[in-house]
Amino acid sequence: MTRICIIGAGPAGLLLGHLLRAEGVDCIVLERRSPAYVLSRIRAGVLERGTVALMERLGLDARLKAEGLVHDGFNLADGERLIRIDIADLVGSHVVVYGQTELTRDLMDAREARGLEVVYEAQDVTLHAVESDAPYVTYVKDGVAQRVDARIIVGCDGFHGPSRQTIPASVGRDYGREYPFGWLGILADVPPCNHELIYANHERGFALASQRSLTRSRYYVDVPLTEKLEDWPDERIWDELALRLGPAVAPHITRGPAIEKSIAPLRSHVFTPMRHGSLMLCGDSAHIVPPTGAKGLNLAASDVYYAAEALVAFAKRGDADAVAAYSDKALSRVWKAERFSWSLTRLMHRFPEDGPFERAMQVAELDYIASSRAAQTSIAENYVGLPY
Numbered sequence: 340m341t342r343i344c345i346i347g348a349g350p351a352g353l354l355l356g357h358l359l360r361a362e363g364v365d366c367i368v369l370e371r372r373s374p375a376y377v378l379s380r381i382r383a384g385v386l387e388r389g390t391v392a393l394m395e396r397l398g399l400d401a402r403l404k405a406e407g408l409v410h411d412g413f414n415l416a417d418g419e420r421l422i423r424i425d426i427a428d429l430v431g432s433h434v435v436v437y438g439q440t441e442l443t444r445d446l447m448d449a450r451e452a453r454g455l456e457v458v459y460e461a462q463d464v465t466l467h468a469v470e471s472d473a474p475y476v477t478y479v480k481d482g483v484a485q486r487v488d489a490r491i492i493v494g495c496d497g498f499h500g501p502s503r504q505t506i507p508a509s510v511g512r513d514y515g516r517e518y519p520f521g522w523l524g525i526l527a528d529v530p531p532c533n534h535e536l537i538y539a540n541h542e543r544g545f546a547l548a549s550q551r552s553l554t555r556s557r558y559y560v561d562v563p564l565t566e567k568l569e570d571w572p573d574e575r576i577w578d579e580l581a582l583r584l585g586p587a588v589a590p591h592i593t594r595g596p597a598i599e600k601s602i603a604p605l606r607s608h609v610f611t612p613m614r615h616g617s618l619m620l621c622g623d624s625a626h627i628v629p630p631t632g633a634k635g636l637n638l639a640a641s642d643v644y645y646a647a648e649a650l651v652a653f654a655k656r657g658d659a660d661a662v663a664a665y666s667d668k669a670l671s672r673v674w675k676a677e678r679f680s681w682s683l684t685r686l687m688h689r690f691p692e693d694g695p696f697e698r699a700m701q702v703a704e705l706d707y708i709a710s711s712r713a714a715q716t717s718i719a720e721n722y723v724g725l726p727y
């Protein structure tokens with residue numbers, strides 16, 4: 340039997356594991372952290388239709404359907420007005436607000452029933468012989484050395500995991516840039532200030548009003564990377580949000596104690612190729628987007644869709660071409676999502692190097708978007724996710 344070894348049990352690894360198990364493909368997932376640790380990472384909140392469709396296909400969408408909030412639009416704010424992007428009207432679709440934590444929990448909870456083997460707290464995970472047809476992975480569990488022989492290894496181990504680093508520098512290329520700011524996020528059990536998301540470009544900086552449910556809000560402000568979390572007591576974040584979201588929104592902000600606060604750096608990276616020998620990469624292990632377009636988790640889902648398709652063809656029919664074609668197929672969608680995330684980041688943040696010209700360009704672009712259905716349609720089409 341063709342065994343697939345998946346490294347990392349974040350959303351990419353678990354989703355891929357379930358898709359393979361649903362087709363009867365033998366696989367094992369190795370995760371460095373504990374289930375509780377994985378669930379404690381507060382990250383994405385917006386699901387594209389394709390991500391929702393994958394959960395539906397697995398029959399793991401009961402909670403998502405019951406608790407996910409369907410959003411037919413979102414807003415760009417420029418300090419004075421709200422520009423509503425009516426995604427339902429413009430492209431006949433929607434996004435679903437459902438936390439990455441919840442999606443991961445649903446995938447985790449279904450492990451046993453679906454026969455998906457996940458080894459948590461696997462230490463020193465190391466990939467071997469990825470350029471051969473007989474790669475293997477070694478790790479240590481409870482102090483005992485273990486080895487998994489596989490036909491294909493899939494790296495779903497995030498931006499800092501070991502898989503990508505196994506690809507030799509002579510083969511791999513990293514296209515990337517770091518941004519001079521990070522997002523300071525606050526999660527609180529208070530009702531959202533608006534029924535839809537608001538991305539604001541204010542002279543004091545960027546702000547995002549997001550949510551996890553009707554009683555749980557998620558907000559962000561951008562801060563220089565030199566800022567320390569301890570210099571941002573809750574009240575300072577709430578004050579800053581009120582200023583940046585503007586006078587029309589501020590009165591609707593309900594303040595409350597933070598359940599979680601963190602600063603996430605913003606970066607854009609694409610690593611090519613996404614397959615080398617018997618190793619495939621999915622999700623953040625191959626690329627990172629700044630969170631501005633809500634694309635990271637959703638890109639992980641589309642990679643996994645392509646990878647599962649290729650691996651099922653390979654495991655069931657011995658079709659090696661499908662595996663060979665994976666990188667180009669996945670990258671074609673990845674680059675477009677990278678472009679969208681980068682351009683929305685450029686439009687909605689004040690960069691330290693920007694002068695009056697760059698600012699005027701932002702104002703002109705926001706003006707254009709406000710007045711053009713074509714411009715709004717392009718944004719909406721990208722926001723709900725390009726087809727795959």
Ligand code: RFL
Pocket residue numbers: 346347348349350351352369370371372377381382383384385386439461464495496497498499500501522524603621622623624630632633634635636637638639
């Ligand atoms: P993950 O989630 O990082 O999971 C990788 C897993 O691999 C494990 N791992 C290892 N396992 C074994 N051995 C090792 N040596 C290992 N090293 C690492 C890790 O413990 C982990 O469990 O990657 P994955 O699965 O590719 O998923 C990607 C998403 O998590 C990420 O793209 C999103 O969270 C990005 N993102 C957003 N995406 C969206 O689609 N919509 C959003 O609204 C959105 N908002 C966000 C975000 C990311 C953020 N941060 C903090 C980066 C908001 C924020 C603030």
Ligand code: PHB
Pocket residue numbers: 382383384385536549550557630631632633634
């Ligand atoms: C979130 O709710 O965490 C979130 C929403 C939209 C984004 C990024 C993050 O673009």
